[in-house]
Amino acid sequence: MPAVPARPLALVRRYLGRWGLLAALAALPIYYGIRDLTHGYQAGVVAGHPVIQHDLSRLGFNLAQGLSNGAIWALIAIGYTLVYGIIELINFAHGDVFMVGSFTAAGFWGSIGLGAATGTIGLIGGLILTLIVSMAVCGSLNVLIERVAYRPLRGAPKLAPLITAVGFSFILQNVGLLWRGGSPQGVTDLVHEQSTVFNISGVPIVRGYILALAVMVPLVFGLAWFISNTRAGRAMRATAQDPEAARLMGINVNATISLTFLLGGMLAGAAGLVYALYETNVWYFQGFEAGLIAFTAAVMGGIGNVRGAVLGGLIIGVIQALSDSRMGPQWTEAVVFGYLIVIMILRPRGLLGEEIREAG
Amino acid sequence: MSELIAQLKEWRDTAQRVLPPWWSKALAGALIVIGVVLPFFFSNSSGFMNATIIAVAFAVMSLGLNVVVGFAGLLDLGYVAFYALGAYSLGWFGSGFFFKAHVHLGVSPVASTLPGIHLNFLLILVCAALICAVAGVIIGLPTLRLRGDYIAIVTLAFGEIIGVVAVNGQSVHVGGGMTLTAGNLGISAVDAPYFPGIGLFNLLNLRPWYWLIYGILVLVLFVNLRLRDSRLGRAWIALREDEVAAVSMGIPAVRTKLMAYAIGATFGGMSGAFLGTYYTEVNAGQFQFGFSIFVLAMVIIGGLGSIWGAVVGGLLLGYINNWLIPDVLNNLPSKLGLNFPLTEVEFGIFGFLLVMVMVLRPQGLVPERRRRMELTAEIAAEDAQLMEGTR
Numbered sequence: 048m049p050a051v052p053a054r055p056l057a058l059v060r061r062y063l064g065r066w067g068l069l070a071a072l073a074a075l076p077i078y079y080g081i082r083d084l085t086h087g088y089q090a091g092v093v094a095g096h097p098v099i100q101h102d103l104s105r106l107g108f109n110l111a112q113g114l115s116n117g118a119i120w121a122l123i124a125i126g127y128t129l130v131y132g133i134i135e136l137i138n139f140a141h142g143d144v145f146m147v148g149s150f151t152a153a154g155f156w157g158s159i160g161l162g163a164a165t166g167t168i169g170l171i172g173g174l175i176l177t178l179i180v181s182m183a184v185c186g187s188l189n190v191l192i193e194r195v196a197y198r199p200l201r202g203a204p205k206l207a208p209l210i211t212a213v214g215f216s217f218i219l220q221n222v223g224l225l226w227r228g229g230s231p232q233g234v235t236d237l238v239h240e241q242s243t244v245f246n247i248s249g250v251p252i253v254r255g256y257i258l259a260l261a262v263m264v265p266l267v268f269g270l271a272w273f274i275s276n277t278r279a280g281r282a283m284r285a286t287a288q289d290p291e292a293a294r295l296m297g298i299n300v301n302a303t304i305s306l307t308f309l310l311g312g313m314l315a316g317a318a319g320l321v322y323a324l325y326e327t328n329v330w331y332f333q334g335f336e337a338g339l340i341a342f343t344a345a346v347m348g349g350i351g352n353v354r355g356a357v358l359g360g361l362i363i364g365v366i367q368a369l370s371d372s373r374m375g376p377q378w379t380e381a382v383v384f385g386y387l388i389v390i391m392i393l394r395p396r397g398l399l400g401e402e403i404r405e406a407g
Numbered sequence: 408m409s410e411l412i413a414q415l416k417e418w419r420d421t422a423q424r425v426l427p428p429w430w431s432k433a434l435a436g437a438l439i440v441i442g443v444v445l446p447f448f449f450s451n452s453s454g455f456m457n458a459t460i461i462a463v464a465f466a467v468m469s470l471g472l473n474v475v476v477g478f479a480g481l482l483d484l485g486y487v488a489f490y491a492l493g494a495y496s497l498g499w500f501g502s503g504f505f506f507k508a509h510v511h512l513g514v515s516p517v518a519s520t521l522p523g524i525h526l527n528f529l530l531i532l533v534c535a536a537l538i539c540a541v542a543g544v545i546i547g548l549p550t551l552r553l554r555g556d557y558i559a560i561v562t563l564a565f566g567e568i569i570g571v572v573a574v575n576g577q578s579v580h581v582g583g584g585m586t587l588t589a590g591n592l593g594i595s596a597v598d599a600p601y602f603p604g605i606g607l608f609n610l611l612n613l614r615p616w617y618w619l620i621y622g623i624l625v626l627v628l629f630v631n632l633r634l635r636d637s638r639l640g641r642a643w644i645a646l647r648e649d650e651v652a653a654v655s656m657g658i659p660a661v662r663t664k665l666m667a668y669a670i671g672a673t674f675g676g677m678s679g680a681f682l683g684t685y686y687t688e689v690n691a692g693q694f695q696f697g698f699s700i701f702v703l704a705m706v707i708i709g710g711l712g713s714i715w716g717a718v719v720g721g722l723l724l725g726y727i728n729n730w731l732i733p734d735v736l737n738n739l740p741s742k743l744g745l746n747f748p749l750t751e752v753e754f755g756i757f758g759f760l761l762v763m764v765m766v767l768r769p770q771g772l773v774p775e776r777r778r779r780m781e782l783t784a785e786i787a788a789e790d791a792q793l794m795e796g797t798r
Contacts, residue, residue: 137556199766206482207765209556210707213484213700214761221755225747335696339567342560381571384564391561392549 067393071386072362075369080106107250109368115256117364118263119325122318123341124348124356125270126189126311132287132351133307135205139212140192142338143219144185144312148319149329150226152181153234163235170237174320178262182316189312190305198301216335223331231330234323255325262321266314267357273310274353283307287351336380340367343387349400358398435715442621446614454734456613460685462725463620464678469705469721470627470714471674476703477712477775478640479667480647482559485546485566486702489539489672491573491694493679496535498594498689500526507583515601528600528684532623532677539676540669547668551661566699573691593690600684610687620681624718627674631714634670643667644712675702697754701728704757708764710771719773728753 080103087099123145130138161173196211240255274280285293286303294300322337323329344363348355363383370382390397449456468490475483498504503523511519513527526534546565550558572579576588588594599608600619608615634640642663645653654660683689701724709720737749749756764771 135556137560196762196766200769203765203769205556206711207769209482209559210703211762211765213703214758214765217697217700217754217758218762221752221758224751224755229751339563343564346557346560377575378571381568381575384568387564388549388561391553391557395553395557 064394068390068398071389071393072366075366076106076110079109079369079373102249104249105372107248109372110365111247111250111252111256112372113365113368114361115259115325115364116368117344117361118259119318119322119360120337120341120344120363121357121360122263122266122314122321123337124344124360125267125353126315127338127342127345128348128350128353128356129283129307129311131345133283133304134197134208134290136197136208136212137342138308138311139209139338140196140215140219141189141311141315142336142341143216143223143334144189144192145315145319145322145337145341146223146329146331146334147188147219148181148185148316149323149333150223150319151184151316152177152320153323153329155180156237157235161235161237163237165237174237174324178317178320181320182313185316185319186309186312189308189315193305193308198304216338220331220335223334227329227331229331231328231333233328236324236327238324240325240327259321259325262317263357266317267353270310270314271353279303279306339380340383343383343390346387347390347397349397352397352399355397355399439625442625443618446617452611452613455730456617458726458730458734460613460617460620461682461729462722463617463624464682464685465702465705465725465728466718466721467620467624467627467678467681468675468702469709469717470624470631471671471678472702473671473706473709473712473714473717474631474634474643474674475667475671476706477717478635478643478647479664480643481547481550481664481667482556483562483668483671484559484696484699484703485562485564485569486671486675487694487696487698488542488546488566488569489675490679490682490698490702491569491691492539492542492672493535493676493681494683494689494693495573495588495594496538496676497531497597497680497683498588500524500531500534501528501684502594502597504589504594505585507585513601513603514598515607517607518598518601525598528598528602528619528680531680535676535680536673539672539679543668543670543672544665546672547665551664563696563699567696570691570694570696573694576691588691589689590691593688593692595688597684597687597689599687616685620678620685623677623681627677628714628718635714639663639666647712700754700761701757704761707761708771710774713771713773713775716771716773716775720771723772724757727756732756 083103083105084101087101088105089097090100090105091098123142126141126144127138130136130141156173156177159173159176161170161177165173192215196215197208200207200211238254238258240258241253243251243253244257245252274283282293282298282303283306285296285298286300290300293303318337322333340363341360344359345356346359347362348357348359350356363386366386367379367383370376370379374382445459446456449459468486471489472483472486475481475486501524503521503525505524506522508524509522510524510526512525512530514525518525546562550561553561573588574590577586577590577592579587581587599610600615601607605615608619610616642653642658645656645658646660646663650660686693705720705724706717707720708723709716709718732749732753739749740747
């Protein structure tokens, strides 16, 4: 039984800190779930009459779409969280690295001749090859950016690398703009992402959903295994905890930081491929939007925490799907950022995060 | 390269010995006089004059953001919100947009017969300043408990939310068939400034516009210089350098930070209102995240925390953006055999400038004295020293 603090407001604040975020997160699905049950929704039109249903299958549809979308955000969010965990930098350019991943993937599968008519085995082999190429490109790009823009500023005030990160984000965006023009471009729907594989109580599960989760889950488990079981992973954790002490213990801190950027970039590259297959279009601004959404996800989960980033990505995906389907996609950005501000007010350390270290 | 820098330093030291102590003030005075007579040297409606007016307006914004980022050390990535609110203040109170209302105060004879709210430009400036100050406090409140880079993200989120509301404002009804904004269609036909005795401003004669924004710049510059040396200004710098020490010395952190947000926002709003009337339209498409970074780039390139640096950075990027890239260099890529206009990649150019300045000259073009001392005497912040060994 915790002691009642002297000031009643402090009690309110403590409960808000503990449950406020969960309440805020549960608010949207619960509200729309109840609304669907009581007011019903239009499920379709049969013979000129709108069909009104009173069940939860529309909510289930939102959830399925949100979770698979969230799998992409989770992959990007891990990149943010790894980098932040190790050098406390918001790597603004990360979203644009993801964009470059999408462009690379779409360009590469075109040049090795994958098309809508390619057979299953060829398709799977080709896509795995594309995945490897896109991961390699994004990983090296991220390492390069770290080397050029962040490492020279290691001793400078914290603001400095953040600003170069923003600068690189703009540079990459313009590279994308010159690469594929200023409007969204359709790419071949290689996997027929809209074709239904099976139904779960009326909710169609399409190929795109399965693809997103099938790429995300093994990569996340692989990463978790790498961080917890290998020597390099141990060096990453040590550097994140205390770079100075890690250096004294003989860890090559610069190499470890480069490795972190490499891993983050590779996941962004994988996310880029999945995004291109899933959304079937790419454009230069996708990275900026995705980057902000994924960063919100990383903060929501507790920045610096890989499990948190995955959880946050999935939750943000669901929020986004709900907002897209109920309020209209033009408001989604505002809803996601509204959530970011609510998280910051109620629980700045996020869902699974540690207490935030005070600024030095 | 290093020899050149050493030579420059030597010249600077010599200059400091030889020149009397009041020379910098005299220089400032001379610059201000040059600014006043500048329009007489250029044709009345030249592209250069147009670029100058916009550049001066950008310098005002840069001064405002410098208060938040430079003085108080709170990285604000959502400054475009105040540009938007300032411009919308003009759109709301200086056009026929709220067509059900009939309010007229000190406007030209023509405007006083039209429906809508029409206030004198100076009153609109006051409205914009007040609206932005309140918005600054609202944006500042959730960031008080957060540290550096989290502040950046929350301000960014606010800036984006205001941008989204501006774009979708057509579907937000405020009653009587009127909407909050006109979205991407833009609030057009806004009033030009009108002053009794001077008459109505028009875009064929750019000189009055120039003197108006130049007056705003001088005013804001004066307020900035006085603020920097005031109790409040010293409190900002103390909070920036070491929050814990400052608070234990009795500086009210909450009030001081909120004042920084409010004052910085005010300047942005004034400049936004001016740009609204100068562009003759308030369009939601103007208020993108890129603009926040653009203003930040002005502050950084000029030198964080340096008032004259903010002015130089604002003017420099203003000229690059509105004169050098579109008028002078736009055909450069096609001359090199590349098929795109240079204006398309202007944000890439600014990004490149940001990276270069940060890596090569992190103190900016006109560094603040304190910051120059920090950077040359290697008295960097504590965490900087901690990371020193990893270089």
